[in-house]
Amino acid sequence: MTDLxxxxxxxxxxxxxxxxxxxxxxxxxxxxxxxQSIRKAVTNLMTRNELAWDKEKNEWKFK
Known part of the structure; x- marks a missing residue:
């Protein structure tokens, strides 16, 4: 995980x-x-399943 x-x-x-x-x-x-940097970093977190968006509850899920 990078610093950002x-x-x-x-x-x-x-x-x-x-x-x-x-x-x-x-x-x-x-x-x-x-x-652009923020979107890329959040996408990387979501790709590695560190972070996920729960569409039903409209909230973030964490590992």
């Missing part, structure tokens, strides 16, 4: 605990990265 992936995982996990799904804008502000 680890950072995004922690941000998404911590914000999800309080029932707030972070937006791309939230992630851009908190990481200082551009949208």
């Amino acid at each position: 992936e680890r950072k995004l995982y922690r941000i998404i996990y911590n914000m999800s605990r309080f029932r707030k799904n972070p937006t791309i804008q939230d992630l851009k502000i908190k990481t200082g990265k551009d949208e």
